[in-house]
Amino acid sequence: MLEAYVKISRTGLLCSCLLLASLVLLWAPAPLSAQAPAQAPAQTPAPQQPAPPQPPPQEEPPAEETPQPADQVRRLKLPPAPPKVTDVRMPGEAGWYIGITGWLPYSSMVAEKGEQTNFVNPSHLELPGRARGAFGAEFGVAAGLHNSLKFSYWQAKKSGEQIAQNDLTIFSQGYAKGDLLSTSAKLSDLKISYEFLTWPYPVEARHFRLKTLFQLHYINMKTVVDAPILSSTQDPSTGALISYSTFSNQSILTPSFGLGVHQYASRHVHFEANVAGFGWPGHWYVGDADASVAYRTGKVELQVGVKGFIFRTSPKSDYYFRGSLGGVFAAVRWHSD
Numbered sequence: 001m002l003e004a005y006v007k008i009s010r011t012g013l014l015c016s017c018l019l020l021a022s023l024v025l026l027w028a029p030a031p032l033s034a035q036a037p038a039q040a041p042a043q044t045p046a047p048q049q050p051a052p053p054q055p056p057p058q059e060e061p062p063a064e065e066t067p068q069p070a071d072q073v074r075r076l077k078l079p080p081a082p083p084k085v086t087d088v089r090m091p092g093e094a095g096w097y098i099g100i101t102g103w104l105p106y107s108s109m110v111a112e113k114g115e116q117t118n119f120v121n122p123s124h125l126e127l128p129g130r131a132r133g134a135f136g137a138e139f140g141v142a143a144g145l146h147n148s149l150k151f152s153y154w155q156a157k158k159s160g161e162q163i164a165q166n167d168l169t170i171f172s173q174g175y176a177k178g179d180l181l182s183t184s185a186k187l188s189d190l191k192i193s194y195e196f197l198t199w200p201y202p203v204e205a206r207h208f209r210l211k212t213l214f215q216l217h218y219i220n221m222k223t224v225v226d227a228p229i230l231s232s233t234q235d236p237s238t239g240a241l242i243s244y245s246t247f248s249n250q251s252i253l254t255p256s257f258g259l260g261v262h263q264y265a266s267r268h269v270h271f272e273a274n275v276a277g278f279g280w281p282g283h284w285y286v287g288d289a290d291a292s293v294a295y296r297t298g299k300v301e302l303q304v305g306v307k308g309f310i311f312r313t314s315p316k317s318d319y320y321f322r323g324s325l326g327g328v329f330a331a332v333r334w335h336s337d
Contacts, residue, residue, distance in 0.1 A: 088205045089146070090264045091296055095337030096141040102330050103134035103307060107158060109185060109323035111170065111223060111248070116318040121169040123319070127183050127223065129160025131325065138331070146197040146209060155188035156325060170225045171319060173246035179230065185223040187323070189309070191288070192216045193276075195260055209262040213276045217286050219311050220251040221321040250313040250321055252284045268296050272305075283314045296335070303331040 107130070113123035136154025143149045164179045175181060192215065197203070199210040227244040235242055258276025265271065271293050279285030292305025307329045312322035 086205065087203060090207070090270070091267055091337065092270075092301070092335055093146055093148070094142045095335060096139070097301075097333045097335040099138050099301075099331050099333030101134075101136045101138060101152070101154060103136075103154060103156070103325075103327060104329070105131050105134055105156060105307070105309075105325035105327035107131045107156065107323060107325040109158065109187070109221075109321060111225075112315070112320055112322070113169070114315045114317045114320045116316070119169055121167055121174070123169050125168065125170055125181075125183070125225070126162075127158055127160065127185050127323075128162045129158050129183070131156045131158045133157075134325070134329075138333075142337075143194070146203055147211075148195045150193045150195065151191070152193070153188070153190045155186060157184075157186045159184040171223075171246035171248045173225070173244060175227055175244070179227050182226045182228050183223065185221065187311075187325075188220050189311075190218040198259075207264040209260075209264075211260040211262070213256075213258040213260050213274060215256040215258070215276050215288070216253070217256060217288075218251065218253050219286060219313070220249070221311075221313060221323075222249050223247070223321070248319050250317065250319065252286070252311075252313050254278055254280075254284055254286050256286055256288065258288075270294055270296075277310075283316060284312055286311050290329070292329075292331075299335045299337075301333040301335060303333065305329060 109127040111123070111125040111127065113119075117123070134154045134156035136152060138150065138152040140148055140150040159182075161180060161182050164175050164177055164181055166177050168175045170181075194214045195211040196214065197209060198212045200206050200208070203209070224245060224247050226246075230244045231241060233242055234240065256276045256278040258274060260272070260274035263271045271291075273289075273291040275287075275289040277285070277287035287308075287310040289309075290305055290307040292303050294301050294303040296302075306327065308324070308326040310324040313320040
């Protein structure tokens with residue numbers, strides 16, 4: 001019995017010692033390294049409540065592009081600009097010029113009766129003599145893009161004498177066969193010519209030009225016919241001199257069309273040729289042609305060549321004229337460029 005009590009006391013003492021040791025270890029301060037793990041669970045945030053379900057995001061419409069200026073849109077669509085072409089203007093293709101002309105033509109001019117005459121006597125009269133010279137003036141101005149506008153005027157005079165080969169009625173004045181006839185005539189032409197560059201285009205540095213000519217002519221023919229021997233006789237009844245002189249003045253206003261070529265051998269020498277004409281069947285016609293070479297030094301240019309001209313006034317009148325002229329000509333021009 002006693003022995004059993006002693007065993008029980010030992011067992012209770014041992015349990016008391018273990019319990020005391022456990023309390024000491026529990027209340028004793030722990031080292032810093034051991035406190036960190038113990039504090040970590042205390043810093044863990046409390047679990048959050050699950051968020052309520054969010055509605056699915058709505059798709060936003062695409063943002064509208066800011067409209068750009070129309071000129072900027074076009075500029076973006078245009079291809080790159082081609083390289084700039086150099087347009088070479090030869091002397092005389094800019095500014096203006098003024099000049100004088102001289103022409104020594106051979107000529108053939110004829111006076112005829114028209115459809116409005118009321119007599120049957122022949123009236124064909126060839127004007128004799130040689131033209132004493134056709135002198136005139138010209139003015140030209142550049143009209144852009146190698147085009148030009150030109151004004152020109154010339155007049156030619158012709159006089160001579162001949163024996164009537166048969167009875168004639170000239171401008172309502174009668175002459176007998178064998179009468180000495182004296183004639184004097186003046187032909188003039190006022191022309192406006194627009195020269196339009198047709199080829200090549202663009203010109204660039206080429207030396208050749210093909211131009212279309214649009215012209216307007218005002219042609220006037222004045223003629224005086226006289227019988228000088230008969231005009232020196234006196235009227236037996238009055239004693240006054242009898243006049244056998246007669247006069248006619250015919251003119252036409254007509255357009256003409258043609259072509260002109262220019263070839264610049266250098267900046268000092270160029271060749272030029274032009275031909276133009278127009279006619280109305282049964283009425284009038286006109287033709288004009290020339291070819292020349294020009295040499296320029298500074299602002300002065302000398303031009304020489306050949307020129308031809310044909311014309312006819314309207315035969316629908318009482319009298320009309322037809323004729324042709326051709327020969328060499330020369331011109332001196334002063335250029336502003």
